[in-house]
Amino acid sequence: MEKYSWNFNENAERWYEGADTIAECIAQARASEEREDNIAVYIGENISFGVSVDAESVLEQIASEAYEFCELAEDWDIYDHKKQNELNELSEQLTAVVQAWLTKYNREPSFWKVDGIKRYSLEG
Numbered sequence: 001m002e003k004y005s006w007n008f009n010e011n012a013e014r015w016y017e018g019a020d021t022i023a024e025c026i027a028q029a030r031a032s033e034e035r036e037d038n039i040a041v042y043i044g045e046n047i048s049f050g051v052s053v054d055a056e057s058v059l060e061q062i063a064s065e066a067y068e069f070c071e072l073a074e075d076w077d078i079y080d081h082k083k084q085n086e087l088n089e090l091s092e093q094l095t096a097v098v099q100a101w102l103t104k105y106n107r108e109p110s111f112w113k114v115d116g117i118k119r120y121s122l123e124g
Helices: 022-031 055-069 071-075 084-104
Strands: 004-007 016-019 040-048 112-121
Touching: 004 022, 016 022, 022 040, 022 112, 055 071, 055 084
Parallel strands: none
Antiparallel strands: 004 016, 004 040, 040 112
């Protein structure tokens, strides 16, 4: 994915995937057939969506399902709140598995958000 995106509208929902530099985005905007009377372009940095799995949420879901299966499960200490390192380890492992699955089946996010938007003049 390119580092920057651009649009003639600062509040656009969809942005033109630009280039690795702001200068390249400006050049693309100047050459755009949609430029019309626009004297400025808005350029922002592309921020990728990072897949992350929260182990605590997953374990709470499992505990809930166990309780639905058998009420005696309410005494099951599925994790220790005091051992954050264990939850962090599981979160990292689950995230890696989900990311590998997304990659294997070509389902990785193909979207991004545009942040740090600034106005650049197209004149001159």
